[in-house]
Amino acid sequence: MKALVSVKRVVDYNVRIQVKPDGSGVVTDGVKFSVNPFDEIAMEEAVRLKEKGKITEIVAVTIGGAKCEETLRTALAFGADRAVHVKEEGEVQPLTAAQALAAVFKKEGANLFLLGKQAIDDDANQTGQMVAALLDLPQATFASKVELEASKATVTREVDAGLETLEIDLPAVITADLRLNEPRYLKLPDIMKAKKKPIEAVTLADLGVTAGAGLKASKTVAPPKRSKGVVVKTVDELIAALKGKGLI
Amino acid sequence: MQFTHEHQQIYDTTKKFVETEINPHVLEWEKAGFWPAHEVLKKMGGLGLLGISKPDSVGGLGLDYSYQVAFAEALGFCTCGGIPMAIGVQTDMATPALARFGSDYLKENFLKPAVAGEMVAAIAVSEPGAGSDVAGIKTTARKVGEEYVISGSKLWITNGTQADWACMLVNSGEGDRHGNKSLIVVPLDAKGVDRRQKLDKLGQRSSDTAMIFLDEVRVPARNLIGQEGKGFTYQMQQFQEERLFLSASIIAAMERVIDDTAAYTRQRQAFGQSILDNQYVQFRLSELKTEVEALRALTYRATTELVAGRDAALLASMAKLKSGRLGREVTDACLQFWGGQGYMWESSVAQFYRDLRLHSIGGGADEVMLGIISKRLGYGGKRKPS
Ligand SMILES: Cc1cc2nc3c(=O)[nH]c(=O)nc-3n(C[C@H](O)[C@H](O)[C@H](O)COP(=O)(O)OP(=O)(O)OC[C@H]3O[C@@H](n4cnc5c(N)ncnc54)[C@H](O)[C@@H]3O)c2cc1C
Ligand SMILES: Cc1cc2nc3c(=O)[nH]c(=O)nc-3n(C[C@H](O)[C@H](O)[C@H](O)COP(=O)(O)OP(=O)(O)OC[C@H]3O[C@@H](n4cnc5c(N)ncnc54)[C@H](O)[C@@H]3O)c2cc1C
Numbered sequence: 001m002k003a004l005v006s007v008k009r010v011v012d013y014n015v016r017i018q019v020k021p022d023g024s025g026v027v028t029d030g031v032k033f034s035v036n037p038f039d040e041i042a043m044e045e046a047v048r049l050k051e052k053g054k055i056t057e058i059v060a061v062t063i064g065g066a067k068c069e070e071t072l073r074t075a076l077a078f079g080a081d082r083a084v085h086v087k088e089e090g091e092v093q094p095l096t097a098a099q100a101l102a103a104v105f106k107k108e109g110a111n112l113f114l115l116g117k118q119a120i121d122d123d124a125n126q127t128g129q130m131v132a133a134l135l136d137l138p139q140a141t142f143a144s145k146v147e148l149e150a151s152k153a154t155v156t157r158e159v160d161a162g163l164e165t166l167e168i169d170l171p172a173v174i175t176a177d178l179r180l181n182e183p184r185y186l187k188l189p190d191i192m193k194a195k196k197k198p199i200e201a202v203t204l205a206d207l208g209v210t211a212g213a214g215l216k217a218s219k220t221v222a223p224p225k226r227s228k229g230v231v232v233k234t235v236d237e238l239i240a241a242l243k244g245k246g247l248i
Numbered sequence: 249m250q251f252t253h254e255h256q257q258i259y260d261t262t263k264k265f266v267e268t269e270i271n272p273h274v275l276e277w278e279k280a281g282f283w284p285a286h287e288v289l290k291k292m293g294g295l296g297l298l299g300i301s302k303p304d305s306v307g308g309l310g311l312d313y314s315y316q317v318a319f320a321e322a323l324g325f326c327t328c329g330g331i332p333m334a335i336g337v338q339t340d341m342a343t344p345a346l347a348r349f350g351s352d353y354l355k356e357n358f359l360k361p362a363v364a365g366e367m368v369a370a371i372a373v374s375e376p377g378a379g380s381d382v383a384g385i386k387t388t389a390r391k392v393g394e395e396y397v398i399s400g401s402k403l404w405i406t407n408g409t410q411a412d413w414a415c416m417l418v419n420s421g422e423g424d425r426h427g428n429k430s431l432i433v434v435p436l437d438a439k440g441v442d443r444r445q446k447l448d449k450l451g452q453r454s455s456d457t458a459m460i461f462l463d464e465v466r467v468p469a470r471n472l473i474g475q476e477g478k479g480f481t482y483q484m485q486q487f488q489e490e491r492l493f494l495s496a497s498i499i500a501a502m503e504r505v506i507d508d509t510a511a512y513t514r515q516r517q518a519f520g521q522s523i524l525d526n527q528y529v530q531f532r533l534s535e536l537k538t539e540v541e542a543l544r545a546l547t548y549r550a551t552t553e554l555v556a557g558r559d560a561a562l563l564a565s566m567a568k569l570k571s572g573r574l575g576r577e578v579t580d581a582c583l584q585f586w587g588g589q590g591y592m593w594e595s596s597v598a599q600f601y602r603d604l605r606l607h608s609i610g611g612g613a614d615e616v617m618l619g620i621i622s623k624r625l626g627y628g629g630k631r632k633p634s
Binding site: 034192 | 309
């Protein structure tokens with residue numbers, strides 16, 4: 001069974017995000033980038049499934065500029081067997097990304113598409129869902145547990161009411177939630193071995209996709225500064241304070 | 249030195265290891281005056297962290313020293329100074345000469361297990377009567393048949409209470425004090441080794457430091473590293489790695505101290521504003537950050553020289569000198585801005601005030617570095633006849 005795992009290059013979660021003075025986006029120069037943590041969890045899950053003998057090949061895919069090769073190298077160090085780099089220096093909107101990923105999935109003839117439930121940069125939370133729709137495949141989002149059999153997957157997902165268990169036919173799309181697993185430490189020999197694993201470069205055109213421009217970001221602003229908190233000594237005081245603010 | 253993607257990954261793995269496997273235990277280990285070296289090093293060995301610049305043949309990665317510097321720098325995220333230093337003994341102080349000059353037998357039986365984290369190593373050079381003056385050591389090794397018989401004592405030996413073996417500098421002959429020495433791998437469970445005395449230190453408390461007595465300790469002759477009589481030269485060469493490691497390993501600690509100080513003074517109010525609102529405090533912290541960045545650049549430059557195969561002694565000594573001095577300056581200046589809270593044992597600034605103080609003494613005192621630098625620059629440095 002072949003699994004495709006998409007990995008996105010995002011600003012590292014430790015970086016304090018700064019909005020550009022002209023409001024055209026956030027500062028990315030001189031800032032540390034990492035693999036989207038949710039994609040890392042998806043990758044870890046794929047590797048675990050491979051270690052259990054449920055998957056035979058893991059292909060990592062990313063869309064973006066030259067720098068994204070590093071993201072793929074990290075995925076290869078995790079345990080992906082090879083990688084596909086969809087090269088695009090310009091902006092990639094969610095639908096374009098989904099179209100490109102769906103095309104790679106088809107081209108690869110993969111049985112399982114694993115990815116993070118969202119990327120921590122735009123928090124859009126729609127790629128997995130759109131890929132499933134484009135390919136007309138079953139989807140299980142926000143997975144906190146995945147069990148794989150030859151032709152189906154059993155996925156536990158966290159929903160507002162508690163845990164929901166879905167059984168879906170393969171091929172399928174599964175998006176990873178935070179509690180699915182804890183990604184391993186990258187072993188140094190694996191980091192070095194990743195340098196030698198193959199990365200195939202393709203373009204959007206090769207995949208028959210045209211970059212869309214359906215969305216337009218009009219302005220980026222920083223969230224309002226949090227105002228100073230107060231310390232209360234008793235529950236009564238807390239209730240009074242909340243009432244005073246008209247919150248309860 | 250270029251920080252490539254692989255450098256960054258090694259750095260990230262090391263940092264993650266330090267933050268999840270070491271930092272949660274630091275307070276406990278500091279209190280106990282001991283860290284479980286076998287347990288921690290075993291885990292690190294499993295990740296490939298202990299043999300970055302050691303050859304493949306012993307389980308290492310065979311990478312150049314710049315990758316080792318990335319590792320050392322990331323160890324600096326430890327919330328104390330003792331453990332990075334103790335790990336450095338394993339990777340950069342006790343093992344470089346063994347890797348360079350050791351026989352296949354020694355590499356197989358001592359280096360390979362050290363790289364795997366199955367054995368803990370120590371470096372035993374200093375003695376009660378000789379620290380800076382390395383050539384002045386008194387411990388002797390007599391060759392008797394196929395054995396060396398070692399007698400003497402070693403002082404301030406890091407990992408000394410728990411190490412499996414030590415790379416020990418001894419006088420193996422008479423005559424010229426720079427040509428009569430050897431490095432010998434001494435198993436520390438050998439008969440005649442007494443290392444019960446754990447020393448009580450100002451800082452670096454989680455790192456165990458021992459006094460080791462050697463009374464007619466018999467070691468197989470094949471435990472000699474390289475050639476007899478070359479020990480002093482090998483040790484001087486081995487100091488290069490030690491000094492670069494030490495410089496790189498405290499950069500992040502200094503940055504942490506400055507960052508913690510900014511955070512503390514930002515919320516601490518006095519005279520109607522935060523302490524950090526005083527421009528004097530801002531400028532001092534900014535200046536210190538600049539100094540640390542300059543130390544990083546110097547350390548990288550020394551590393552570049554070493555990696556290029558050029559003589560890095562001058563730059564490595566400069567980096568070591570600067571890091572020792574700056575460790576003191578940063579922690580002293582920052583402790584001041586914490587006021588009474590900085591003087592409290594458990595504050596993070598007091599932790600590093602104690603721990604980093606070692607760096608102007610251990611691994612060659614500041615004055616020894618100045619001696620090397622002066623000599624290299626041709627300002628003097630003639631040795632007095634011994
Ligand atoms: C916590 C700790 C861990 C250590 N771990 C190890 C270890 O694992 N293995 C090991 O072998 N050693 C270890 N050491 C010993 C360390 O390397 C020595 O302490 C150091 O080399 C200094 O030697 P010394 O203490 O004998 O000082 P001395 O040689 O007595 O010198 C004292 C001081 O005199 C001054 N001085 C010395 N020479 C000159 C000069 N030429 N010109 C001007 N001033 C000078 C310096 O200020 C120096 O600090 C450790 C020490 C400590 C404190
Ligand atoms: C061991 C010990 C014993 C003590 N004993 C006593 C005692 O018996 N009785 C008692 O009443 N107190 C005692 N103290 C408290 C001591 O007097 C205070 O710690 C000291 O006055 C500093 O105050 P602070 O700690 O609140 O520092 P803060 O007022 O918070 O100041 C912190 C730092 O900010 C900087 N700073 C402050 N103001 C300015 C400024 N205007 N411009 C620029 N920088 C500034 C300084 O570097 C200062 O060190 C003791 C403290 C210690 C550590």
